[in-house]
Amino acid sequence: MDTNKIKKLECDVIVVGSGGSGSSAAQAVAEAGLNVIVISKDPLASSDTKICEGVMTVRKAGDDNDSEEELANNIKLAGGDLPDKKITEAFAKDSKAAYNRLREHGLRPSINKKRNTPKTLAIAMGGHNKSRSVGHKNSGLSFGHVNWDTIIKFKNIEYYEDCWFLDVVKNMSNEKIVGGIAYDASNGQLLSIKAKGVIIAAGGLSTLFFPKTDTMRGNTGDSYAVGIRAGAALVDMEQIQFLPFCLASPPSYEGLLAGEPATGSFLGVLRDKHNKVILDSVYLRTRAECSEAIMRAVADGRGSPNGGAFLDMTANKKAKRSGKFFMEYLKSALPSAYDNARQALGKEAGKAEVPWEVRPSAHYMMGGIKVDEFGRALSYNKDSNKTKKNKRFLCCRTSNGRIIWFK
Secondary structure: OOHHHEEEEEOOEEEEOOOHHHHHHHHHHHHOOOOEEEEOOOOOOOOHHHHOOOOEEOOOOOOOOOOHHHHHHHHHHHOOOOOOHHHHHHHHHHHHHHHHHHHHOOOOEOEEOOOOEEOEOOOOOOOOOOOOEEOEOOOHHHHHHHHHHHHHOOOOEEEEOOEEEEEEEEOOOOOOEEEEEEEEOOOOEEEEEEOOEEEEOOOOOHHHHOOOEOOOOOOOOHHHHHHHHOOEOEEOOOOEEEEEEEEOOOHHHOOOEEEOHHHHOOOOEEEOOOOOEEEOOHHHOOHHHHHHHHHHHHHOOOOOOOOOEEEEOHHHHHOOOOHHHHHHHHHHHOHHHHHHHHHHHOHHHHOOOOOEEEEEEEEEEOOEEOEOOOOOEEEEEOOOOEEEEOOOOOEEEOOOOEEEOOO
């Protein structure tokens, strides 16, 4: 190998990823007065955060009695037995402060003038039992701008775009991480980075399902391989979100979000190619239930021409009393998803005069490197079949900016 093509760098912390988690981690480290190098496979502001629907959980946005305990219990209820109690409690405690920091970097929600709080959506999203779902204009694009703004504002944050993090570098004597190796594709150059710690915030693996995915193409799961090689434990790797109502055609829109179960409103149903109802009351169903109904129809030979089913919302528009309000709801509930459907499926579909052909697409990865409530990576001890704190990673609880160094 030509060593002249290896660029040597040094910093306190390497942050892998520039999305919501990566930019927040970089900010937390930079505010502690440390030097950061951000490695981003995609251009800044082009992470999977950008493709989100722009809805965030903001405690007390719609209800003054929305306690930390209730939010934590709500998350645990929605996740069954999977959520870690300490992590859900940490999320509930820190989420409001974390949201306020996003606003400091340019996130602009609509404001409920009576309450002087961010305006919540008409329907609570994501299984919440309180009015705490806040939407934002330009959806995920507004979050992408926040990520970009967070990183470029700090003089002690250096960043590399179109750059692949290949692996961590360890001290052979004590197994402690002392840096990392990355490939700067823009310049065709390897980067040898000396650092005191590494934060992995590099997204999921949904590109493995391409074209049945709405995520960015950089989500190939390589960060999990880095974690495994470094001794980290992985958890819930089978837990991948599938959005049931994504576009099946045309190819340029394939995989993009068209709506959520709530989009179907009170009279929305799923139909097979024979116009038979395969699932009613979709607005009350989970993503998993809707996805399963669609794929069962496909497996039975009753799927739509492009391997999905038909979301029929026409009865909502025809309803005598509520029909005139339905279109306003459809356009405003998830505006970017509605725009996807209108542009891809045509004017009649945009007016809910005909059913929409939809099918499930892989969305966000819910598993990954196992951490504790402070974001500290855990390693797996095969002898005891238990996990323990992995002293090879530097991690931070980005919601309060506190840095935890492993000794």
